[in-house]
Amino acid sequence: MMREDSPSRNPPDRAVFERKAKELGFLRVGFSPAEAPPHLDAFLEWIAAGRHAGMHWMASHADLRRHPAALLEGCRTVISLAYPYSPRKPVTTDRFEAARFTEPRLPDYHDRLRKHARPLLDLLRSWDPRSRNRICVDSAPILERSFALRAGVGFIGKNNLLIVPGYGSYVFLLEILTTIPLKPTLSTPPKDHCGPCNRCIEACPSGALxxxxxFDASLCLSYRTIECRDPLGADAAEAASGCFFGCDVCQEVCPFNPIAVTEDPCLPDAADILAMDAEAFATRFGTSAFARAGLEKIKGNLLAVMPSESARRRG
Ligand code: SF4
Ligand code: SF4
Structure with missing residues (x-):
């Protein structure tokens, strides 16, 4: 029997890890050293300027973002992974829209991705049974786009989002922190590929870019319709143009994403959502991103965007 402190029979192999990740549906994998992320200073300045709006946890956990070892003692490597979500836009039967990442037919991505990644933890443990490993999906205080950039998963566009060349920005990001030292994918972070393009800045309907x-979160429709607990004001509701949950405008105009917008009529009529009680909402939206936001937030957003959008449609 192999003792816990005996050498592993399977030495760490990045290619094996990448193959396994791709089998599990991950689009891109990259490895970076556990060190301060490239955009730490810019992030701290952004927080100091108050552009994180009501996302107070970002400021209160800012120190944890200085180094991955604050999240996993002895961390040696950050593994960044991109997982694709559908480029089809979810719409109600009367064509009010939600952001693509919500994928209303599926459970919320936080738990779903964590489950997808578990076999990768098993693989790390098979290399070193004494290793410590931690999965982070959006909820942990880590500069995920910065690490994904450093690991060569993609570049950060002028819209502040991670863009995977050859695929686009409709991706979730996940990190695995590990105490196993693994060779970095790149020696230096890649350059951005936006060039002279400014489409996302010009198209942002609320001036958040x-x-x-x-980026100013207090103006962003994605923040205003999801995290922000305040009701959507009239200006924001009008700028949302019928999108009642999230906003994809700065991604839709990006040439790295599919040009054609295809809709997925997976949501009930707006009036049906407004008529739902807690039980009907739980039955219909289960553990999806909608359920995470809650019925009251969804109803409030719909009630805010419907009048201006209906007026716009009437011309
Ligand atoms: S998500 Fe919408 S509101 Fe926010 S920056 Fe992008 S285009 Fe602007
Ligand atoms: S729309 Fe243009 S400027 Fe904005 S992220 Fe995409 S390529 Fe970059």
């Missing part, structure tokens, strides 16, 4: 990567 005031320049390349200059």
């Amino acid at each position: 005031s320049g390349p990567r200059l």
